[in-house]
Amino acid sequence: MNLTQLVLASHNAGKLKELQAMLGEAVQLRSIGEFSQVEPEETGLSFVENAILKARNAARISGLPALADDSGLAVDFLGGAPGIYSARYADGKGDAANNAKLLDALKDVPDAMRGAQFVCVLALVRHADDPLPILCEGLWHGRILHAASGEHGFGYDPLFWVPERNVSSAELSPADKNRISHRARAMDLLRQRLSLK
Ligand SMILES: O=c1nc[nH]c2c1ncn2[C@H]1C[C@H](O)[C@@H](COP(=O)(O)OP(=O)(O)OP(=O)(O)O)O1
Numbered sequence: 001m002n003l004t005q006l007v008l009a010s011h012n013a014g015k016l017k018e019l020q021a022m023l024g025e026a027v028q029l030r031s032i033g034e035f036s037q038v039e040p041e042e043t044g045l046s047f048v049e050n051a052i053l054k055a056r057n058a059a060r061i062s063g064l065p066a067l068a069d070d071s072g073l074a075v076d077f078l079g080g081a082p083g084i085y086s087a088r089y090a091d092g093k094g095d096a097a098n099n100a101k102l103l104d105a106l107k108d109v110p111d112a113m114r115g116a117q118f119v120c121v122l123a124l125v126r127h128a129d130d131p132l133p134i135l136c137e138g139l140w141h142g143r144i145l146h147a148a149s150g151e152h153g154f155g156y157d158p159l160f161w162v163p164e165r166n167v168s169s170a171e172l173s174p175a176d177k178n179r180i181s182h183r184a185r186a187m188d189l190l191r192q193r194l195s196l197k
């Protein structure tokens, strides 16, 4: 597979930055935003389904092989919510509203019951109708803080406490987050599958 031209099926600038940093110079990720501003509806019931749906859509629009990232935050106390609905948790009002709603949902919940996982599924399709998408998954275990902390990253990072570093994931340097995050784990697997260094 020629991977010098790969389109990233994401309108999220934070993901593009992280994934490009992880891939290095060998692969140039082009944003789907160069081709279309229309975001496909994420109608799947799983991260896998939504990742494949986004990848196929981007491959169709761009004519290039496409990588999609479907990710989210699964909170134990909320039975895995917001999960695949993480981006839409506060009805599309954005990251700050999502974080405020999550803090409210966990008000007065003690630390021991605030466990959560970031989930990332990467899907790579060679073309829009690829019958064998490459799928890689990564999980990152942590806990939901009682208040936002840190300026790096995006999304729920300011609320996600990283036990192995004793900071929020928004307090990690971008390079550090990219070594240990759910996305980093999924990307490690993808690199192995593609025999990339
Ligand atoms: O490392 C992360 N650090 C913090 N938050 C994160 C992370 N990874 C995913 N998240 C959150 C952001 C969003 O609320 C949802 C992903 O939703 P998701 O649909 O996959 O992405 P999106 O709509 O932002 O962009 P797009 O679908 O165009 O790729 O999970």
Ligand SMILES: [Mg+2]
Residues within 6 Å of the ligand: 042, 087
């Ligand atoms: Mg999305």
